[in-house]
Amino acid sequence: MVLVLPTSTSACGIRSSRVSSFTTSRALQSRPQRIAANRASLAVRCEGFTTQVKRNENIGKLAAGYLFPEINRIKGEHLAKNPDAEIISLGIGDTTEPIPDVISKAMSEASLGLSTPEGYSGYGAEAGQMPLREKLAETFYPGMIEGKQLFVSDGSKCDISRLQMMFGNSVSVAVQDPSYPAYVDTSVMMGMTGEFDASNTQYKNIAYMPCLPENNFFPDLANTPRTDIVFFCSPNNPTGASATKAQLEELVAFCKKNGSILVYDAAYSIYIENEDCPKTIYEIEGAKEVAIETASFSKMAGFTGVRLGWTVVPAELKYSDGWPVFNDFNRVMGTCFNGASNVVQAGGLACLSDEGMAAMYELVAFYKENATMLKKCFDDLGFKTYGGVDAPYVWVSFEGRPSWECFTEILEKTDIVTTPGVGFGPAGDGFVRVSAFGRRENVITAIGRFQKAFAK
Numbered sequence: 411m412v413l414v415l416p417t418s419t420s421a422c423g424i425r426s427s428r429v430s431s432f433t434t435s436r437a438l439q440s441r442p443q444r445i446a447a448n449r450a451s452l453a454v455r456c457e458g459f460t461t462q463v464k465r466n467e468n469i470g471k472l473a474a475g476y477l478f479p480e481i482n483r484i485k486g487e488h489l490a491k492n493p494d495a496e497i498i499s500l501g502i503g504d505t506t507e508p509i510p511d512v513i514s515k516a517m518s519e520a521s522l523g524l525s526t527p528e529g530y531s532g533y534g535a536e537a538g539q540m541p542l543r544e545k546l547a548e549t550f551y552p553g554m555i556e557g558k559q560l561f562v563s564d565g566s567k568c569d570i571s572r573l574q575m576m577f578g579n580s581v582s583v584a585v586q587d588p589s590y591p592a593y594v595d596t597s598v599m600m601g602m603t604g605e606f607d608a609s610n611t612q613y614k615n616i617a618y619m620p621c622l623p624e625n626n627f628f629p630d631l632a633n634t635p636r637t638d639i640v641f642f643c644s645p646n647n648p649t650g651a652s653a654t655k656a657q658l659e660e661l662v663a664f665c666k667k668n669g670s671i672l673v674y675d676a677a678y679s680i681y682i683e684n685e686d687c688p689k690t691i692y693e694i695e696g697a698k699e700v701a702i703e704t705a706s707f708s709k710m711a712g713f714t715g716v717r718l719g720w721t722v723v724p725a726e727l728k729y730s731d732g733w734p735v736f737n738d739f740n741r742v743m744g745t746c747f748n749g750a751s752n753v754v755q756a757g758g759l760a761c762l763s764d765e766g767m768a769a770m771y772e773l774v775a776f777y778k779e780n781a782t783m784l785k786k787c788f789d790d791l792g793f794k795t796y797g798g799v800d801a802p803y804v805w806v807s808f809e810g811r812p813s814w815e816c817f818t819e820i821l822e823k824t825d826i827v828t829t830p831g832v833g834f835g836p837a838g839d840g841f842v843r844v845s846a847f848g849r850r851e852n853v854i855t856a857i858g859r860f861q862k863a864f865a866k
């Protein structure tokens with residue numbers, strides 16, 4: 411059976427449709443084997459005319475655009491073998507529920523206003539409209555951060571890339587293992603790392619900080635080397651772990667002792683219900699001298715497609731020569747970004763109105779209920795689960811079994827797409843991430859299928 415997968419960019423830079431023959435066994439290959447196979451299949455597409463341009467060797471280091479394309483490939487193979495399968499995706503972590511009316515109405519009004527002389531606006535401030543910046547500060551950082559220290563953007567992922575551009579390629583980096591892949595991949599693209607080492611599935615020159623049940627998903631900082639930049643995400647994607655105040659105090663003290671910059675990713679902070687877990691790093695004393703915080707409307711307002719986020723760079727944060735980091739990020743934003751869409755910023759302001767906040771909390775409560783149901787399902791089946799309380803992800807332990815194998819078994823037995831934990835870093839092996847972003851009827855159906863397939 412031959413299957414045409416979505417268009418992708420090949421190693422030689424040609425956008426092409428991927429043609430893959432059906433080989434379920436590939437899903438069970440080891441990661442180094444799969445990487446070698448990917449490279450071999452890409453090489454075939456490098457025939458024909460080539461330019462004289464040398465490929466960026468840092469991008470060449472990336473061990474394939476690996477995780478979600480690979481998941482899609484295996485899903486495609488599964489569908490080719492089982493054309494009637496009704497696939498449910500609890501994989502990629504994309505929101506499914508409609509945007510609340512109060513928010514979409516504000517965007518449509520702003521959009522219609524653009525057709526009138528009074529409502530028209532062109533380029534705006536690169537850092538975002540001041541009323542939105544001030545409202546964000548007042549809502550999420552009362553008494554901690556002022557609006558002018560905050561940059562509104564087209565999303566947190568984009569800001570992570572722009573931060574990396576600002577840091578340049580001579581800095582060293584530490585990441586939680588497992589973690590959101592953007593931190594490692596942008597570090598590789600920037601040239602901050604060495605080659606990928608297939609024997610331990612790590613890039614050289616990155617400090618991986620294992621976060622496992624044994625250490626309550628908080629790194630052993632006493633045994634973590636000093637790096638210039640420390641990426642830390644809480645609540646964490648994928649483990650769902652939310653760091654406590656005491657842990658974050660330790661993290662800030664660690665960064666301060668080492669003179670490191672902490673990039674704190676708070677994309678899921680609205681999901682935190684544990685009162686012992688801060689919703690922003692700036693609740694920790696001294697954090698303004700070491701931490702940048704990035705956050706997003708994506709998972710609280712269903713803005714994954716609309717695109718709106720923000721990044722805080724406090725005035726107190728300085729480079730070794732005393733230069734404010736804020737000034738450089740301002741320069742990067744002014745040069746590489748032309749401001750978030752004015753229509754979308756109107757939506758952002760509506761999110762932060764009383765009605766908008768109530769609607770967002772309702773949305774978040776819905777996904778949290780999905781998480782509770784999914785977690786209970788796996789608990790009842792006898793699996794050890796983590797997360798799923800202060801985060802929209804349930805981290806399911808398969809007791810050390812290779813996570814691609816578990817992912818494939820789940821797909822074959824239930825037609826449900828999850829995410830193999832190892833895709834987020836080597837310490838994620840043995841786990842599968844189950845996303846709580848889904849329509850309720852799909853979550854209920856998925857639970858029924860899990861119960862049938864994994865009952866002991």
Ligand SMILES: Cc1ncc(COP(=O)(O)O)c(C=O)c1O
Binds near residue numbers: 564714718
């Ligand atoms: C930890 C984390 N940070 C950032 C993002 C990206 O957010 P945005 O949609 O604002 O780019 C995601 C998206 O899944 C995420 O999981």
